[in-house]
Amino acid sequence: MVSRPRARSGRTRLGCLLMLAVLAAVGYFGSNVGRVYFRFYEIQDAMAQEVRFAARTQDAMIVSHLRAKADSIGLPEGAQTINVYRKGKQIWIWAHYFEIIELPGRVETLELAPHAEGTF
Numbered sequence: 001m002v003s004r005p006r007a008r009s010g011r012t013r014l015g016c017l018l019m020l021a022v023l024a025a026v027g028y029f030g031s032n033v034g035r036v037y038f039r040f041y042e043i044q045d046a047m048a049q050e051v052r053f054a055a056r057t058q059d060a061m062i063v064s065h066l067r068a069k070a071d072s073i074g075l076p077e078g079a080q081t082i083n084v085y086r087k088g089k090q091i092w093i094w095a096h097y098f099e100i101i102e103l104p105g106r107v108e109t110l111e112l113a114p115h116a117e118g119t120f
Contacts, residue, residue: 029103036099039073040112047093047116054091055120059084062093070095092117 046069050062057065063082070079078097085092094115101108 025104032101032103036101036110036112039075040099040114042073043070043075043079043095044114044116047095047114048118050093051091051116051118051120053120054086054118059086066093066095089119090117091120 043066046066050057050065054062062084066082067080070082076097076099079095081095081097083092083094092115094113096111096113099110099112101110
């Protein structure tokens with residue numbers, strides 16, 4: 001005698017669909033947050049690189065390089081204000097800007113302050 005498979009109620013498919021919807025929402029909103037922090041680390045890495053070559057680069061050129069980088073990666077306008085301070089053989093580079101992140105049910109504003117410092 002051959003046994004027949006049981007009919008499924010459909011709950012498993014609905015659960016799978018719900019799980020996929022949740023994962024899609026997490027991926028969408030997570031990518032928004034991830035994009036903001038990725039750009040933050042990109043500009044901070046560019047600042048660290050400028051610190052490494054500070055002995056051969058004037059402050060105006062450092063600011064110019066970092067403004068171009070901020071523009072190319074799509075940072076907000078506030079990130080264009082780059083500060084450079086030297087004292088002896090030490091240098092500090094920093095900026096301050098705000099990013100808006102869309103989250104489920106609300107919009108958050110993040111305050112970011114990339115910086116780099118070192119000696120040359």
